[in-house]
Amino acid sequence: MRKVVAYELISLDGVAEDPDAFVEWDDALDENLGRVIASQDAVLLGRNSYDAWSRFWPGPGSEIEPFAPFINGVEKFVFSSRPLDDEWTNVTPVDGDLADFVTDLKQQIGRAH
Numbered sequence: 092m093r094k095v096v097a098y099e100l101i102s103l104d105g106v107a108e109d110p111d112a113f114v115e116w117d118d119a120l121d122e123n124l125g126r127v128i129a130s131q132d133a134v135l136l137g138r139n140s141y142d143a144w145s146r147f148w149p150g151p152g153s154e155i156e157p158f159a160p161f162i163n164g165v166e167k168f169v170f171s172s173r174p175l176d177d178e179w180t181n182v183t184p185v186d187g188d189l190a191d192f193v194t195d196l197k198q199q200i201g202r203a204h
Contacts, residue, residue, distance in 0.1 A: 093201035095135075095193055098127050121157065128161045132201050135193070138171040145177035168192070 136144065148162050167182045169175060170192075175184055185192055 093197045093199050095197055096127070096131070125157045128157065131161070131165065133166045133168060133196070134162065136167055136169045138169065138173070141167075141169045141171070141175065141179075141182075142177070145175075145179040145182075149179055168196075 144162065148159055153159050153163065163180060165181060167179070168185050169182055170185050170189055172186050175182065
């Protein structure tokens with residue numbers, strides 16, 4: 092059974108901004124992020140995250156290691172009831188129930204199982 096993992100970063104004041112407005116990043120965060128993404132083979136995104144990330148990661152953020160090569164290459168499932176505006180590689184729009192989709196996804200073979 093495939094594992095679904097939530098990975099979330101927020102600042103001390105509870106605000107997470109655009110992808111280029113990260114909190115102070117250090118080697119420990121890089122190391123942790125590297126461990127987390129090493130076992131991931133898909134990412135689930137909401138529409139707002141997709142809109143911001145699809146403009147940043149393939150363009151201005153494309154040189155940021157280790158996340159840019161990962162997020163630009165990994166399979167991405169985007170939950171939205173509207174068509175996606177930006178083109179980004181390996182994106183599948185999902186217009187349906189999140190719980191049903193995740194239940195089905197967990198039944199598939201994946202790297203993180």
